[in-house]
Amino acid sequence: MQVIEKVTQMQSLASRWWREGLSIGFVPTMGALHEGHLSLVREARKHHDRVVVSIFVNPLQFGPKEDYSRYPRTFEQDKVLLEREGVDVLFYPSVEELYPEGFETYVIVEKLPEHLCGLSRPGHFRGVTTVVAKLFHIVMPHEAYFGKKDYQQYRIIERMVKDLNMPVRITPMPIVREADGLAMSSRNRYLTPAEREKALVLFRTLQLAEELIQKGEREALVLTEKLKTFITTEVPEARIDYVSFVDALTLEDVSHLQGHVLLALAVFIGSTRLIDNREFVIED
Ligand code: AMP
Secondary structure, three states: OEEEOOHHHHHHHHHHHHHOOOOEEEEEEOOOOOHHHHHHHHHHHHHOOEEEEEEOOOHHHOOOOOOOOOOOOOHHHHHHHHHHOOOOEEEOOOHHHHOOOOOOOOOOOOOHHHOOHHHHOOOHHHHHHHHHHHHHHHHOOOEEEEEHHHHHHHHHHHHHHHHOOOOOEEEEEOOOEOOOOOEOOHHHHHOOHHHHHHOOHHHHHHHHHHHHHHOOOOEHHHHHHHHHHHHHHHOOOOEEEEEEEEEOOOOOEOOEOOEEEEEEEEEEEOOEEEEEEEEEEEOO
16 A cells, blocks of 8 residues: 655546546545444445545644544554555645645535534534545545545535536445444544443434334424433433434425434534434335
8 A cells, every 4th residue: 555645646646547547436534544434445445446545634624622633643553454455545645735835725515514513613514625625636536435424524525526517426325333333433532431331322312213203203393302301311411512303415404304304413422522313214
């Protein structure tokens, strides 16, 4: 596996692959890799001649009070994992390499970020779309893989690619979970053992929602009240950011569950903000 730190070097290699007719699969990450990331890498490996994974903790997508400086950085370990998966190139640029002095161009998707995480993390998705657009221009992938763990991010990237006619296919991948149900996340490393137990409340809330919906409840307000009560009863110190039923395409709130709906959760356990979600397709 080749580690490339320079934009020009990555671009000329990708151009060469295009000339040779080789297909490129791409997985953008912020590192601190786990099985969730690796499931994306394996899918890329299955379908493409060349696989590129990027590791870049993107300062642009962190708010001033967020965890940019303490975000886990485990490069040597990540490198071993990616090598083992048969990745061709690990693209590992510095902040200065991607945002040299004078940088002032941003990519903004307008409406999709006005919901869910976008409300409590202003500017976050502008950072995401800007860096992903840059990475697409540098890596020139035929297909890029995104986890549904970050469902809103996946929909926003899908929108950006469509609106800007970027020649890349966006493929969403299922959420990978720990044995007990907790969605894998680099941020799970922040949790103390006691918090790790409490973090399970997110998954259990999704399960409760599933039960209530199976029993026939269709009113979003009734469901969200029950789910919020469940969270605060189970883990009194949990701080709920949102518990929302939204249209899975537009991410707009729904009042009555019908069609393709997403239940999305964001909950602070201690100082760690965790997200999780589940899709429902309701036809009756
Ligand atoms: P991150 O390093 O957190 O930016 O994530 C990089 C990619 O991995 C994103 O597309 C995430 O949605 C995806 N990802 C992170 N955690 C999981 C998970 N538990 N299951 C599936 N995909 C994930």
